[in-house]
Amino acid sequence: MSGWQNKPFKMEVKEGDRLVLCSCGLSKKGPFCDGAHSREGTGKQPYFITIEEDKTIFICGCCQSSKAPFCDGGHKLLKEK
Numbered sequence: 001m002s003g004w005q006n007k008p009f010k011m012e013v014k015e016g017d018r019l020v021l022c023s024c025g026l027s028k029k030g031p032f033c034d035g036a037h038s039r040e041g042t043g044k045q046p047y048f049i050t051i052e053e054d055k056t057i058f059i060c061g062c063c064q065s066s067k068a069p070f071c072d073g074g075h076k077l078l079k080e081k
């Protein structure tokens with residue numbers, strides 16, 4: 001079972017947190033990288049993000065965002081199909 005879903009992942013993050021987020025869509029621990037990009041030879045690399053301030057972020061859960069790894073609202077169009 002993957003962690004992907006047709007809505008964003010809401011996360012409370014703190015200054016200094018480091019996230020390694022999947023960019024290939026193959027991780028079974030979506031939205032976090034599980035190394036599948038390497039095992040599957042995708043040629044992609046995960047997003048390495050360091051949080052600069054305490055805040056709430058919305059990470060794309062549907063792998064369709066044009067602002068990946070952040071949500072751009074595109075999941076709403078998927079539900080309408």
Ligand code: FES
Nearest residue numbers: 023024033036037
């Ligand atoms: S598993 Fe997708 S980028 Fe690592």
